[in-house]
Amino acid sequence: MRVAIIGTGYVGLVSGACLAHKGHIVQCVDIDHRKIDMINSRRPPIHEAGLEDVLASVVPERLSATADLAAAVNGADLTMIAVGTPFNGSEIDLTYIEKAAWQIGEALATKDEYHVVVVKSTVVPGTTETVVLPILERASGKKAGIDFGVGMNPEFLKEGEAIADFMNPDRVVIGGIDDASIDRQAELYSPFPGVDIVRTTPSTAEMVKYTSNALLATLISFSNEIGNTSAALGVDAMEVMKGVHLDKRFSPILPDGQRVRPGMLSYLAPGCGFGGSCFPKDVKSIIAHGQRLGQPMRLLEAVASVNADQPSQMINMLEGRFRELRGLKVAVLGMAFKPGTDDVRESPAIAVTRTLIDKGVQVVGYDPIARSAAQAILPEVVEFEENLAAAVADADAILIMTAWAELRALPAMLADMDTPPVLIDGRRLIDKSAVRDYLAIGLPTTREFSPVEPA
């Protein structure tokens, strides 16, 4: 199938690259010429595992990038909208969606063949049918359901694992205004055999996406609140959650006797809060939408509020340890909102770094991938080191803000130091018995345990 994708961010580019890899002919459209040039020269504009290899296998034969939206739509059977949908402080901001829809509609005005326009961006329920569809009709002078189809196909990929998630989806949700709109999307996913496909209405598809993100965000805030309370009670929340997680409803046992994801506390481990471009804005957007409908979402309001406070747990632990923060040297390890990405949007590390600077701390930042993205938004007073050893040298305290695997080397590194800094783990990445001076989210500050002697 010939596909045009409007917006080549995390979702648009990964979808385009993977669909091209599956055999479709894809044109990626963006207004950002830097991205277009990079894609056409097979260089990924974002850090995402496997993306460079996929681009190398499809550009230019099956994937190309362009700024010419009308030409891309005219040459395609299906157009996907994958532009940003930020939260503007009071509601979802549909400016980019509306603009893209208008441009697509104008292109459809001169197109003879039947075409399907699919919203892939995350939009509040009702948007596809009550905002996008009327714009397409007005701009094209044509009728939805007759001259063209309209669909909604939410994306569930996770940054850092985006290619793997897109290639092996847990499910594909296809909403459409009619059978023709759904059938064409189903054809798009025909090279993904065996995947569960949910055929539904656009509004249901939109709500599946919000419900999925809201549930995951709720699990995290729930675990973080349990973590804070457990620590205050004097028990380790990780042990609490392991005990809870062994319930077969959370980690089922397969017919071969193996547990699904044995030992994985997926979305049930305490930490320093969720960030990224999705959970924070999607939770706020659906709360605002609920309010508009006269349906307050009190549980999600609490989820957002617990999350807003959670990074301050890292500061509290530091303050509990040092009488005065001013003049301390603190290594903040991890700037990305999660490992595997260079994305620092809404990263708890950024909030914590800003607070530390306000309190007069000398911050040394470190991130294996997101250094320049963090540098671009943090004040110049933050010094960044290129390697982990340099970042922690002479520090009074270390804060783990992102669960980068390479930080697992810290216990060995600290064991070699004469006066190692206190390690404060915001992601429960390090074994609590591997470091003598160790504090962590969900772990009591004064506790009985058997520390290992430094080597």
Ligand SMILES: NC(=O)c1ccc[n+]([C@@H]2O[C@H](COP(=O)([O-])OP(=O)(O)OC[C@H]3O[C@@H](n4cnc5c(N)ncnc54)[C@H](O)[C@@H]3O)[C@@H](O)[C@H]2O)c1
């Ligand atoms: N990032 C994720 O992991 C993820 C996962 C699932 C769903 N989503 C949703 O997908 C949507 C896109 O997210 P993203 O992270 O890929 O966004 P992004 O900000 O990384 O990319 C959006 C792109 O759209 C381009 N753009 C804006 N208006 C345009 C126009 N009129 N024509 C052409 N290009 C235009 C921008 O230049 C930008 O490159 C959002 O609704 C988001 O909530 C994101």
Ligand SMILES: O=c1ccn([C@@H]2O[C@H](COP(=O)(O)OP(=O)(O)O[C@H]3O[C@H](CO)[C@@H](O)[C@H](O)[C@H]3O)[C@@H](O)[C@H]2O)c(=O)[nH]1
């Ligand atoms: O147990 C956990 C798991 C995650 N997080 C944090 O939650 C945030 C989001 O993590 P993750 O879900 O791994 O990454 P995203 O790329 O934001 O993906 C989420 O948001 C996407 C955009 O909507 C959806 O497509 C995905 O399904 C959904 O997982 C990050 O800050 C993580 O550190 C925790 O604090 N604890």
